Amino acid sequence: xxxxxxxxxxxxxxxxxxxxxALVEFNPFSIEFYDDPYDxxxxxxxxxxxxxxxxYGFWALSRFADVVAAHRDWKTFSNEHGLTxxxxxxxxxxxxxxxxxxxxPPDHDRMRKLVSRVFxxxxxxALEPMVRDVxxxxxxxxxxxxxxxxxxxxxxxxxxxIISQILGVPKDDRQQIRHWTDAMLHREADNPATTQAGMxxxxxxxxxxxxxxxxxxxxxxxxxxxxxxxxEVEDDDGKLNKLTDxxxxxxxxxxxxxxxxxxxxxxxxxxxxFARNPGEWKKVRDDRSKMVNAVEEVLxxxxxxxxQGRFSHEASTWHGVEIPAGMPVLLLTGAANRDERExxxxxxxDVDRDISLGIGLGHGIHACLGAAVARLESRVAFExxxxxxxxxxxxxxxxxxxxxxxVAGFSNVPxxxxx
Numbered sequence: 001x002x003x004x005x006x007x008x009x010x011x012x013x014x015x016x017x018x019x020x021x022a023l024v025e026f027n028p029f030s031i032e033f034y035d036d037p038y039d040x041x042x043x044x045x046x047x048x049x050x051x052x053x054x055x056y057g058f059w060a061l062s063r064f065a066d067v068v069a070a071h072r073d074w075k076t077f078s079n080e081h082g083l084t085x086x087x088x089x090x091x092x093x094x095x096x097x098x099x100x101x102x103x104x105p106p107d108h109d110r111m112r113k114l115v116s117r118v119f120x121x122x123x124x125x126a127l128e129p130m131v132r133d134v135x136x137x138x139x140x141x142x143x144x145x146x147x148x149x150x151x152x153x154x155x156x157x158x159x160x161x162i163i164s165q166i167l168g169v170p171k172d173d174r175q176q177i178r179h180w181t182d183a184m185l186h187r188e189a190d191n192p193a194t195t196q197a198g199m200x201x202x203x204x205x206x207x208x209x210x211x212x213x214x215x216x217x218x219x220x221x222x223x224x225x226x227x228x229x230x231x232e233v234e235d236d237d238g239k240l241n242k243l244t245d246x247x248x249x250x251x252x253x254x255x256x257x258x259x260x261x262x263x264x265x266x267x268x269x270x271x272x273x274f275a276r277n278p279g280e281w282k283k284v285r286d287d288r289s290k291m292v293n294a295v296e297e298v299l300x301x302x303x304x305x306x307x308q309g310r311f312s313h314e315a316s317t318w319h320g321v322e323i324p325a326g327m328p329v330l331l332l333t334g335a336a337n338r339d340e341r342e343x344x345x346x347x348x349x350d351v352d353r354d355i356s357l358g359i360g361l362g363h364g365i366h367a368c369l370g371a372a373v374a375r376l377e378s379r380v381a382f383e384x385x386x387x388x389x390x391x392x393x394x395x396x397x398x399x400x401x402x403x404x405x406x407v408a409g410f411s412n413v414p415x416x417x418x419x
Contacts, residue, residue: 026051026060028085028307028330029190034403037306038347041335050318056085056192058328059312062335064342066318068357070310070331071364077310077329079366080104084405085192088309088328099250101366106236108365114231114243115224115251115369124372127166131373132380134161139384150385151413155267159377163259163370167252168216168223173208180205181257185404192405202253209252213245225252259370262361263377265304265402265409266295270382272413273298273349275394280351285386294351295378299337299360301349306334306408308362333359334408389417 026040027033033040044051044062051060061067070077079102082088100111117123138158142148157175164174183201184194194202209225216226228248232240274281284290307330315325323329336359338346343353357363361371368374398414 025055026053027055027190028406029056029187029192031189031403034189034401034408037334038338041332041338044332044335045339045341050321050323057089058085058309058330059323060307060330060332061318062332062339064336064339064359067331067333067336068359068363070329071308071359071362071366073316074104074365076312076314076316077331078104078313079108079310081311081328083309085309085328085330086194088311099254100369101254105365110233111251112365112369114228114233115255119369119372121372124376127162127373128376128380130165131162131377132384134158134165135377135380135384139388143388145417146419147414147416149412150271150415151264151268151410155264155271155381156411158381159263159267160256160260162263162373162377163256166224166259166373167255168221168225169212169256177205177208177256178260180208181260184257185261185402185407187403187405189403194405205253205256206246206249209249209256210245212252213248224255255370258368259373261404261407262304262368262370263374263381265407266298266374266378267381268410268413269302269304270295270298270378271385271415272394272399272410273301274382275392275415277349280349281386283351284382285390288383288386290351291379291382292375293353293355294382295375296355296358296360297349297351297353298378299358300343300353300355301337302409303333303337303360304409305360305362305406307332307406308366309406333362389415392417 026044028037041062044060049061049063049066051062052058053060061070082090082102100108100115103111135158138154138161142153148154156178160174160178160181161171164171164177169177180201184198184205186195186198187193188195212225213229216223217229220226220230225248228243228251230242232242234240274284280294284294310329310331312323312325312327312329316323336342340346361368361374392415395414395416398412399410400412402409402411
């Protein structure tokens with residue numbers, strides 16, 4: 001059964017007091033969480049590593065070792081009920097098994113094989129010229145400007161162009177994919193439910209990819225959607241079947257969203273972190289071989305996906321506390337990445353840090369399919385920014401963060417550069 005949480009005399013969301021101590025509430029839909037959850041994360045790791053939120057009815061794991069272990073144990077922590085609190089707490093969730101990310105093995109394994117070949121190391125290496133061309137084309141209009149927004153003007157529009165090209169989305173439709181995705185992920189403060197605009201955007205995006213699948217069946221092209229119309233999948237009885245348009249749309253919605261939002265937030269986060277840590281920025285400017293590890297450190301320090309939702313199929317015990325079966329569980333990547341049990345001085349941004357196991361883009365069977373593409377895009381983006389603006393300043397007062405379900409980062413990063 002859920003247990004009462006300890007008290008914490010700190011700066012965080014509270015639900016009451018016992019004497020002079022605040023009773024802590026970890027609310028992943030609060031403004032405080034969107035802006036800066038790291039004091040809260042520290043409290044969770046130290047005082048309530050297996051935490052229960054009574055208001056929203058979920059558990060949370062926050063220590064690095066626990067989050068990694070839970071990611072690996074898909075039999076206990078299932079994806080089949082969804083990813084977000086509203087999905088996980090809805091027994092009639094219509095999204096169940098609607099895409100690969102909401103499946104467990106064996107369905108998950110069969111579906112993942114269909115697209116994993118696009119994201120092999122060899123395939124990713126072949127993408128670099130295209131990635132660099134897209135990035136430089138989006139940076140070109142900013143050259144010569146003294147002030148601009150490196151998210152709104154750059155890291156927001158370019159990633160969807162890359163992932164859409166891989167999928168086969170026509171050029172004129174690509175930015176619409178981004179706007180639909182933004183609406184789908186947006187959340188109002190203290191409300192875990194998708195907005196009406198978000199539900200409409202999700203429906204429109206699904207219908208769009210269903211129509212694109214139909215188009216590619218009649219007019220094949222050299223893209224992922226075409227290949228998905230052609231493959232056959234073996235069912236539990238050994239019978240081969242082609243994917244339906246709805247199944248292909250599930251792939252399209254997932255890959256388009258993950259391939260655009262993750263990189264947008266990762267690049268924006270990095271721009272801010274490098275500006276606040278000019279010594280680290282100088283290191284990667286002077287020695288570009290450090291850029292690969294710098295990408296990992298940005299992912300660790302400010303993970304673009306702060307948590308991943310799971311559903312407990314079996315009871316499990318963590319630090320003397322039982323998480324019952326049949327409960328939503330959040331695996332707090334953002335908290336795990338700052339765990340001093342795993343990292344020395346975890347609140348220090350250090351591009352030379354040894355990161356033996358990076359979980360900033362997930363872990364286990366549900367690790368991000370396009371993680372290698374995201375890392376490639378981030379590295380190239382930082383390299384090209386360094387080529388053009390070796391020194392820049394951010395307008396701290398103009399920074400704005402998104403309010404999204406499990407995506408974290410900036411919607412606006414105004415910068416000023418030298419002439």
